[in-house]
Amino acid sequence: MAVGPQLQHPGAEGMGDAFHPECVWRDVIDLSSRWTGPILHVLRERPLRFFELQTALEGISDKMLSQTLRTLVRDGLVTRTVEPTTPPRVTYELTTLGHSLADSLAPFIAWVRRHATDVLAARRRHDEPQSG
Amino acid sequence: MAVGPQLQHPGAEGMGDAFHPECVWRDVIDLSSRWTGPILHVLRERPLRFFELQTALEGISDKMLSQTLRTLVRDGLVTRTVEPTTPPRVTYELTTLGHSLADSLAPFIAWVRRHATDVLAARRRHDEPQSG
């Protein structure tokens, strides 16, 4: 997704850097990763420990959870806090930046909740044989 | 991303169907596809022809453009109109549903515009060697 200036009408010269490959949103926040969105979303409510995230995100593997969390930490969206107990207790929490991102995703999530059935219905309609 | 009811606090029994695999947003609207978001976004301004989309979306291949558009049409988010001229003139346009989706994505896009530098800076800070 473009992160450049607002799109001029396509075809015009004014496209500017709106859609340069480097500006595609994927390079900034990788929503294309299966779990980035869900993790940001569950962390909105409160900080969570590793195993709590794993529970909340039914089906995520260790690998993907820690991998996605590492990216989020690296990008300044989530903090990782270790209490050096035995066993260790590691807590993940949204930063201010992460919160603002998660908030910006809320309308989209609400849209999916509200319109999932519409999309599914359209898909069914499209796929069913055009019999007379 | 969950499309179920609002998340209860994770770990509680009330998780309901919030994160069932079937409810992950990817199954409803595939934002994880590299081009779904960008296409929806450029179509917000006005209907576009195939080659106009290709121009606006610098770098997209024929294959990915037609493939992504087909999915969008199938899901009732975009209409495809063919004028049977020679050569044919095919126009893509957001449906009402598609517009509401694109609108719901706007805050996220605005966030990326505003905070891309923050993320990039955090990433640089994280990656640079922890020298003294």
Place this chain on the structure above:
DNA sequence: CAGCATCCAAAAGGATACTG
């Protein structure tokens, strides 16, 4: 509990060539 390493299967997606 909180992970990392390795291996492997599946999906995404670009390049190229061809069609009505």
Place this chain on the structure above:
DNA sequence: CAGTATCCTTTTGGATGCTG
């Protein structure tokens, strides 16, 4: 112009086994 078909590389991400 507006695609489709095929090939092939890259990326994603699950499974399994091991560690402090």
